[in-house]
Amino acid sequence: xxxxxxxxxxxxxxxxxxxxxxxxxxxxxxxxxxxxxxxxxxxxxxxxxxxxxxxxxxxxxxxxxxxxxxxxxxxxxxxxxxxxxxxxxxxxxxxxxxxxxxxxxxxxxxxxxxxxxxxxxxxxxxxxxxxxxxxxxxxxxxxxxxxxxxxxxxxxxxxxxxxxxxxxxxxxxxxxxxxxxx
Amino acid sequence: xxxxxxxxxxxxxxxxxxxxxxxxxxxxxxxxxxxxxxxxxxxxxxxxxxxxxxxxxxxxxxxxxxxxxxxxxxxxxxxxxxxxxxxxxxxxxxxxxxxxxxxxxxxxxxxxxxxxxxxxxxxxxxxxxx
Numbered sequence: 277x278x279x280x281x282x283x284x285x286x287x288x289x290x291x292x293x294x295x296x297x298x299x300x301x302x303x304x305x306x307x308x309x310x311x312x313x314x315x316x317x318x319x320x321x322x323x324x325x326x327x328x329x330x331x332x333x334x335x336x337x338x339x340x341x342x343x344x345x346x347x348x349x350x351x352x353x354x355x356x357x358x359x360x361x362x363x364x365x366x367x368x369x370x371x372x373x374x375x376x377x378x379x380x381x382x383x384x385x386x387x388x389x390x391x392x393x394x395x396x397x398x399x400x401x402x403x404x405x406x407x408x409x410x411x412x413x414x415x416x417x418x419x420x421x422x423x424x425x426x427x428x429x430x431x432x433x434x435x436x437x438x439x440x441x442x443x444x445x446x447x448x449x450x451x452x453x454x455x456x457x458x
Numbered sequence: 459x460x461x462x463x464x465x466x467x468x469x470x471x472x473x474x475x476x477x478x479x480x481x482x483x484x485x486x487x488x489x490x491x492x493x494x495x496x497x498x499x500x501x502x503x504x505x506x507x508x509x510x511x512x513x514x515x516x517x518x519x520x521x522x523x524x525x526x527x528x529x530x531x532x533x534x535x536x537x538x539x540x541x542x543x544x545x546x547x548x549x550x551x552x553x554x555x556x557x558x559x560x561x562x563x564x565x566x567x568x569x570x571x572x573x574x575x576x577x578x579x580x581x582x583x584x585x586x587x588x
Contacts, residue, residue, distance in 0.1 A: 300485065307481045315476035329477060336484045337494040362497075393469075400470035419464065420471040451463055 288349045296343045303343065306352070307336050313353070313421070314360050320416045321364040323405040331367060335360050357421060358431040361413045368409035403453050411446040414439055 288309075294302035314335050318328035338359055339346075346352045404415055413432060417423045425443065429436040 300488070303488070304481055304485050307484050311476050311480055311484075312473045315480065316471075316473040319474060319476075320471050325477060329480065329483075332476060332480070333484050333487060334494045337487060337492060340488050341493065366497075396466065397470040400466060404467070404471065415467065416471060419467040420473060422468075447461075447463060450467075454463070 292343075292346060292349060292352065296346070303340060306339075310352070310356055311336075314356055316420055317357070317360045317416055318364055320401060320404060320420055321368065321409075321412055323401055327367065331360070331363050334363060354431065357417065357423070361417060361432060365409045365413055368412070400450070400454075403450055406453075407446055407449065411442050411449070414442040415446045415450075418443060 291302045291305055295306050311332065315328055315332045318331040318335075319325065322328055322331075335356065339352075339356070342355075346355060404412060407415065414428055417428045417431065418425075423431070425436050425439040428434075429439045432439070
């Protein structure tokens with residue numbers, strides 16, 4: 277198992293090097309390998325597939341421009357999380373605050389017969405998408421990417437205490453809103 | 459993560475697949491030579507400022523600025539003290555001069571009076587002889 281992991285890591289490193297050298301197939305493989313990470317951050321941020329795809333594509337276009345500065349696969353993951361979060365925060369700030377709910381949000385409310393777990397997940401995602409952009413970023417990176425507050429602080433360029441404070445506030449707000457709706 | 463809400467969040471926010479064909483659409487844009495939209499200036503600036511090399515340079519620059527400001531303030535304070543001491547010495551010298559002139563003036567007056575009295579006395583004596 278350890279040997280298989282070592283082989284996989286070496287393959288990833290080689291792929292990164294080839295992509296940096298201009299190999300478009302290697303870059304396409306990088307996109308396929310990390311698209312879930314990038315798209316999910318944007319999707320959980322906005323609960324809007326169109327916006328999520330647009331921002332995700334922007335992230336990979338930016339990656340293509342900066343691929344030579346990426347040194348390792350872990351650096352790549354850090355870079356993708358950082359750039360995706362920043363783009364989401366910026367987009368949220370400039371977005372119309374009184375936007376209409378997207379069709380995705382309406383569809384997520386579930387057809388009759390939808391299992392309760394899925395409904396609850398959809399409800400939680402909507403609540404997260406309703407938080408301020410700073411709180412959203414922290415919640416998504418904490419629970420989707422399982423990053424600790426120090427890692428989140430490094431990715432966003434914020435003090436660790438601000439991250440902890442945001443996380444605490446976000447959880448309190450989510451608990452209140454979940455409790456209020458019953 | 460034992461908290462029920464946190465576990466539910468982890469489940470609700472699990473990674474999900476993008477719409478089908480996502481990678482192909484990205485590569486099509488790459489092939490067309492499309493560039494991403496420019497970042498807002500603040501990320502570019504903050505990103506550079508927060509990069510380790512820039513953080514060190516900024517911290518160093520701030521430290522130098524603080525030292526320079528402190529040094530200038532100390533020099534200003536010393537110059538002020540010096541100027542005040544000079545003024546005090548000048549004031550004292552002026553008063554001493556005035557006193558000296560006054561004394562000299564008094565002495566001159568006294569001498570003048572003595573001379574005038576003697577001249578008067580001589581005149582009186584000459585008048586008597588005549």
